[in-house]
Amino acid sequence: MKHTLAVEVENTPGVLARVAGLFSRRGFNIDSLAVGRTDNPAVSRMTIVVEGDDRYLEQLNKQLHKLVDVIKISDITRDAYVDRELVLIKVSADAARRAEIMQLVDIFRARIVDVGPKTLTIEVTGNDGKITAFEESLRPFGIKELVRTGKIAMLRGFKAGSKNINNKEEEES
Amino acid sequence: MGAVKLSGAEILLKSIEAEEVDTIFGYPGGMALPIYDALYDSGIRHILGRHEQGVAHAADGYARATGKPGVCLATSGPGATNLVTGIANAFMDSVPMVAITGQVTRSSLGRDSFQEADITGITMPIVKHSYLVKNPDELAQIVKEAFYIATTGRPGPVLIDVPSDISLSRIEYRQPGEISLPGYKPAPDVEPKQIEEAAGAIACSKRPLIYAGGGVVISGAHNELLKLAEMLAAPVTCTLMGLGGFPGTHPLFLGMLGMHGTKFANFAVCECDLLIAVGARFDNRVTGKLETFAPKAKVIHIDIDPAEIGKNIRVDIPIVGDVKKVLGQLLAVLKPNLEDAWRQKIQAWKKEYPLKYCDSGNIKPQYVIQEIYNLTEGNARITTEVGQHQMWTAQYYTFNKPRSFITSGGLGTMGFGLPAAIGVQVGCPDEVVFDIAGDGSIQMNIQELCTAVNYELPINVAILNNGYLGLVRQWQEMFYNRRYSHSELINPDFVKLAEAYGAVGIRVTKKEEVVPALKRAIKSKKPVMIDFIVDREDNVLPIVPPGESLDKMLG
Ligand SMILES: Cc1ncc(C[n+]2csc(CCOP(=O)(O)OP(=O)(O)O)c2C)c(N)n1
Numbered sequence: 156m157k158h159t160l161a162v163e164v165e166n167t168p169g170v171l172a173r174v175a176g177l178f179s180r181r182g183f184n185i186d187s188l189a190v191g192r193t194d195n196p197a198v199s200r201m202t203i204v205v206e207g208d209d210r211y212l213e214q215l216n217k218q219l220h221k222l223v224d225v226i227k228i229s230d231i232t233r234d235a236y237v238d239r240e241l242v243l244i245k246v247s248a249d250a251a252r253r254a255e256i257m258q259l260v261d262i263f264r265a266r267i268v269d270v271g272p273k274t275l276t277i278e279v280t281g282n283d284g285k286i287t288a289f290e291e292s293l294r295p296f297g298i299k300e301l302v303r304t305g306k307i308a309m310l311r312g313f314k315a316g317s318k319n320i321n322n323k324e325e326e327e328s
Numbered sequence: 329m330g331a332v333k334l335s336g337a338e339i340l341l342k343s344i345e346a347e348e349v350d351t352i353f354g355y356p357g358g359m360a361l362p363i364y365d366a367l368y369d370s371g372i373r374h375i376l377g378r379h380e381q382g383v384a385h386a387a388d389g390y391a392r393a394t395g396k397p398g399v400c401l402a403t404s405g406p407g408a409t410n411l412v413t414g415i416a417n418a419f420m421d422s423v424p425m426v427a428i429t430g431q432v433t434r435s436s437l438g439r440d441s442f443q444e445a446d447i448t449g450i451t452m453p454i455v456k457h458s459y460l461v462k463n464p465d466e467l468a469q470i471v472k473e474a475f476y477i478a479t480t481g482r483p484g485p486v487l488i489d490v491p492s493d494i495s496l497s498r499i500e501y502r503q504p505g506e507i508s509l510p511g512y513k514p515a516p517d518v519e520p521k522q523i524e525e526a527a528g529a530i531a532c533s534k535r536p537l538i539y540a541g542g543g544v545v546i547s548g549a550h551n552e553l554l555k556l557a558e559m560l561a562a563p564v565t566c567t568l569m570g571l572g573g574f575p576g577t578h579p580l581f582l583g584m585l586g587m588h589g590t591k592f593a594n595f596a597v598c599e600c601d602l603l604i605a606v607g608a609r610f611d612n613r614v615t616g617k618l619e620t621f622a623p624k625a626k627v628i629h630i631d632i633d634p635a636e637i638g639k640n641i642r643v644d645i646p647i648v649g650d651v652k653k654v655l656g657q658l659l660a661v662l663k664p665n666l667e668d669a670w671r672q673k674i675q676a677w678k679k680e681y682p683l684k685y686c687d688s689g690n691i692k693p694q695y696v697i698q699e700i701y702n703l704t705e706g707n708a709r710i711t712t713e714v715g716q717h718q719m720w721t722a723q724y725y726t727f728n729k730p731r732s733f734i735t736s737g738g739l740g741t742m743g744f745g746l747p748a749a750i751g752v753q754v755g756c757p758d759e760v761v762f763d764i765a766g767d768g769s770i771q772m773n774i775q776e777l778c779t780a781v782n783y784e785l786p787i788n789v790a791i792l793n794n795g796y797l798g799l800v801r802q803w804q805e806m807f808y809n810r811r812y813s814h815s816e817l818i819n820p821d822f823v824k825l826a827e828a829y830g831a832v833g834i835r836v837t838k839k840e841e842v843v844p845a846l847k848r849a850i851k852s853k854k855p856v857m858i859d860f861i862v863d864r865e866d867n868v869l870p871i872v873p874p875g876e877s878l879d880k881m882l883g
């Protein structure tokens with residue numbers, strides 16, 4: 156099962172190396188990791204996606220806690236949360252196929268951010284399902300380059316949220 | 329009145345002194361020179377080793393013997409990298425240590441400057457925490473934090489890397505503030521519910537066994553452990569690191585468990601219905617095959633480090649907290665539970681399967697160890713190197729007091745014993761200190777004999793000289809068809825070597841010379857190295873072959 160961890164860390168030099176090093180050293184695999192500072196410049200927030208069973212996650216959680224720079228870890232997988240990822244995709248687009256691509260961009264509420272003579276560069280945000288679907292629909296055109304930020308996630312403002320609410324919001328995005 | 333200006337190096341030393349450190353172990357070099365210059369006028373005692381690895385192990389031995397943090401100091405680059413084994417060793421055995429390294433100036437960092445090594449990067453997996461000082465204003469605070477982190481919770485090494493321009497810079501000294509480490513929670517509160525559950529399980533148990541590790545020694549819980557064992561009449565087995573945490577002469581003591589444990593300790597693990605693990609971490613040298621470890625037992629695991637709980641084996645009742653505190657709370661609610669059948673069974677095993685060795689015409693290594701015990705009445709501080717001699721020491725020297733056995737457990741570092749003995753002697757100047765050594769291991773940090781001579785530290789090195797990397801030879805004999813690939817040693821003349829260093833050298837080739845030689849060494853009050861020519865191909869027995877169940881002991 157995939158788990159989403161929200162990890163608050165002190166914004167010190169080397170903190171990323173400490174966290175990443177711990178993963179590789181103890182044989183934990185990172186699916187994705189996104190990091191940036193929070194509203195408090197002394198604190199950074201990492202969103203880490205990992206795959207593993209409960210025992211694996213428990214051990215990972217405890218090992219992460221041993222790092223002095225790690226302030227708080229929340230496994231938000233089973234809570235109601237909003238998650239987003241931003242992806243840039245450069246896709247082959249000769250004149251004949253541009254309209255088709257632009258239609259897809261519309262359907263997925265993506266945006267064209269750069270137009271080249273033979274390519275279009277598209278920005279799309281969303282959750283993993285949406286992004287994968289978009290990527291698959293563009294694949295036949297020829298994807299030249301693709302970068303993902305990694306997922307960032309945040310708990311919803313109220314705890315009563317169910318999976319349902321979560322999904323609904325995702326569709327609207 | 330203008331505030332006093334001090335150099336970074338002076339602030340560093342002042343901050344170390346504020347932590348009540350009076351002795352450090354070190355070795356100078358370019359980027360550490362500002363610190364050494366400040367040391368020249370400082371009240372701190374500095375012990376100059378002969379290799380930075382030795383310096384780190386000495387600080388480690390000092391810490392283990394005294395319970396105070398050990399401090400070591402080295403220069404950048406090769407000085408720092410030479411500390412690495414010593415830091416890893418302290419990390420594996422949870423030893424409180426602060427390692428300070430000189431570093432190239434801030435402006436030269438990252439340019440492959442002369443003697444630059446990224447020591448914070450290199451040591452990341454083997455420190456509890458580390459600092460690269462970027463601003464002289466932070467120095468006092470960093471030192472305060474470093475000692476706090478090294479000595480609290482589960483202790484461990486903390487590294488402070490100090491660029492030389494920071495050491496040289498002159499700033500106004502300000503007292504460090506309160507420590508604020510929101511991510512560091514060293515001593516979690518014990519959950520009363522867990523204590524209750526454990527007490528319930530203990531009350532129901534018919535065959536309890538206490539499995540005690542280094543955590544007992546570190547937290548100073550030996551009295552509580554003794555009370556617990558006596559209250560329940562529960563037998564106690566110790567890990568290598570736990571030896572000394574429970575009196576070795578006590579009738580409830582079963583000796584060490586695991587690969588080279590006693591048969592009765594391992595049988596007890598296989599038969600017990602409740603295993604009370606106290607400050608131990610289920611290392612694979614202890615458990616053997618995990619699936620068949622303590623198969624009939626409920627497991628209570630008491631440890632200060634939550635990450636140890638459930639790491640290797642399934643635990644029924646976890647109790648996270650300082651071992652001494654937890655045992656205290658447990659003792660307050662427990663009722664005596666004296667199960668006679670279990671005790672009788674254990675006594676019968678003890679009679680039937682004692683530790684034993686066959687006498688031959690030659691000097692037996694086990695005999696030498698027993699005589700060291702007899703002559704020192706068990707009051708010596710013992711360090712060891714790594715190999716057969718280490719395991720025999722664990723088996724045949726009866727450790728009765730905490731901090732009397734100082735050995736490299738987790739990392740198994742050959743070359744630890746001699747420098748560690750130096751640190752122990754510095755910390756315990758009036759005690760008899762022995763390094764029980766192998767002829768292979770002793771050569772890994774033999775240069776430290778010079779340190780002992782230099783500072784008139786009357787350590788005794790007892791080399792159990794079998795002409796082999798004995799433990800390697802034993803495995804080759806047992807598991808590699810007696811193919812002794814590169815395990816036989818050509819050795820120097822250890823007596824001449826000792827004398828060349830200015831120590832006393834003694835060679836012993838006959839059994840009847842063993843006791844007189846030991847007596848002479850202890851009486852001499854000088855550094856002594858005794859070369860005991862022992863049986864060449866003796867084996868450490870019993871042995872659980874690697875990866876086997878504990879009941880599959882050979883020998
Ligand atoms: C630094 C280091 N290198 C290699 C080993 C592997 N090793 C473990 S025991 C041993 C042999 C030790 O020989 P000696 O010191 O003579 O002790 P003996 O087993 O003969 O008592 C070796 C090579 C080790 N533990 N540490």
Ligand SMILES: [Mg+2]
Pocket residue numbers: 715766767768792793794795796797798
């Ligand atoms: Mg040997």
